[in-house]
Ligand SMILES: [Mg+2]
């Protein structure tokens with residue numbers, strides 16, 4: 001069975017969550033409270049993102065990129081990406097963040113982002129207010145970008161699913177659909193799926209590469 005590697009971006013490829021960094025620095029409003037509604041299942045990520053990014057009254061691309069340019073990636077992701085390319089493995093980045101900053105962060109770290117399959121939301125700036133562009137039109141969970149639907153489609157196409165992630169938006173697709181799950185140590189995904197036989201904890205992408213080579217190729 002061919003494998004598809006589905007990988008979250010923020011907090012998984014990057015060492016901190018870009019969205020949270022931006023919100024923390026661009027608004028003093030209580031955007032964290034909205035995350036709790038998502039965790040409790042009261043609202044979907046689509047509504048959450050509208051509420052949270054709407055809290056930023058005024059910003060500029062310069063201000064945004066100054067923050068984005070401080071974001072670091074897992075130093076072992078660079079060689080992981082080369083390895084994926086050399087072996088021609090199917091690899092997708094699935095993110096509830098924005099494509100513009102994802103490409104920028106990867107380019108900042110000398111990774112050719114144009115060659116990557118990235119599915120994410122995006123954002124425009126109109127009169128210094130953010131306007132969101134969601135990747136998903138409709139889904140059952142009111143997602144901004146429905147990772148579940150993408151992974152389910154790959155599974156229907158006959159791929160076995162390797163899922164790499166860290167956070168809340170990874171729990172549903174990983175728990176319901178993945179064959180193997182790599183979860184960043186001590187984060188929500190790892191905690192939530194504790195005891196699941198498919199779960200492997202990782203600290204860096206070198207470990208994931210070695211484990212896939214050893215057990216899955
Ligand atoms: Mg994440």
Ligand SMILES: [Zn+2]
Pocket residue numbers: 139140141142143145146147148149
């Ligand atoms: Zn969904």
